[in-house]
Amino acid sequence: MIIGNVGLDSSAKIAFQSHAHTDHFVSGEVIFATKATKFLSHLRKGGFYREIEFGKTFYLGDFKARLYPAGHMLGSAGIKLWLENGTLFYTGDTKWFKLRTAEKSRFPRADFLIIEATFGVPHFTFPTPREAEKKLIAFVEEAFERGKRPVLYVNQMGKAQEVMKILDLHGYTVKASREMVKVARVYSKFGVSFGNISEDGEVVLRSYRSPRVENSLSPWELTVSGFGELKLSNHADFWELVRIVERVKPERVFTVYGFAEEFARILNGIGYESVAIESTTTFSGGCSFFNQTF
Ligand SMILES: [Zn+2]
Known part of the structure; x- marks a missing residue:
């Protein structure tokens, strides 16, 4: 305005x-x-x-x-x-x-x-970020227990970095898109660093705009958004x-x-x-x- x-x-x-x-x-x-x-x-x-x-x-x-x-x-x-x-x-x-x-x-x-x-x-009543974080980690852990690879759909700027940071704190590596990595580099300049980005990361982060993966790598998929399945908003x-x-x-x-x-x-x-x-x-x-x- x-x-x-x-x-x-x-x-x-x-x-x-x-x-x-x-x-x-x-x-x-x-x-x-x-x-x-x-x-x-x-x-x-x-x-x-x-x-x-x-x-x-x-x-x-x-x-x-x-x-x-x-x-x-x-x-x-x-x-x-x-x-x-x-x-x-x-x-x-x-x-x-x-x-x-x-x-x-x-x-x-x-x-x-x-x-x-x-x-x-x-x-629109969301869990607190810490409650949502617990749900996210439970999802990831359950996927691994069942031998599946988790795929999380996120906004590439902001949400991707929040999810990366949470996974980093819980000891998981992530495979992120180039755009997400570029954004993460800027975050690092401001003291928010990520030690878990890897080409063959355990958890896959994809843009929420990209089509869902079908049948490849047997993923477990989840959209992380206030409008999605996991309401970390x-x-x-x-x-x-x-x-x-x-x-x-x-x-x-x-x-x-x-x-x-x-x-x-x-x-x-x-x-x-x-x-x-x-x-x-x-x-x-x-x-x-x-x-x-x-
Ligand atoms: Zn915004």
Whole structure:
């Protein structure tokens, strides 16, 4: 969306990019992002990035701003903006619980909140990352006990590295795609290292977009995703989203992505004045929009 003259995960002359997933890529004369987001984005695209550290005050166009770790993947950030009539926090994609390969998320108080709603209905109740990790390892161990080779389908950036790290900690080697290994190399630059990547790794990681293996190597297959079979998600589930809203304590909430309409309805029901918006929304009046009544 565009706030005044700056873009939040939207292309504009001055833009903020919350993280390095392609659906959040932006273009602009200057793209503000964390250093990790810049390095990871540069694996797939160009662009002039200005590196911003978490917690440091800077100016995004005319607005005073500060980044907070979003916990969604390495380098992912939410942004707080100081508008004329109050403060605004935009979460980007976010996670309440700590993942092994992402910074621990932090959420500031703000008057207005724009929050992702990818999993914004109670149907999406996930195990904690540690519980999901136990299930993942149990699956892998059972496959080996039965003489099968486990194949895990994952998003190549973010989820693949989280799964690699978990398997590393439990003593398993992985056979990963070239893209996953490239991303892992960037993670290593930021202190998240992997000692278990091997051409003939025990556990096979494949892109969740690739077709399932049939009959080869007798694999045991599992999709690791909030939408998949093993719900190790790098997005907040419904209850994590509610916790985030309660932490930010906003006067008004704007929900975006996924189940935005449904999540806004639920929040209205529990006392938070909320409305769903499109990710392409332009708040052309700048800040006055946030004080309008719906
Ligand atoms: Zn994302």
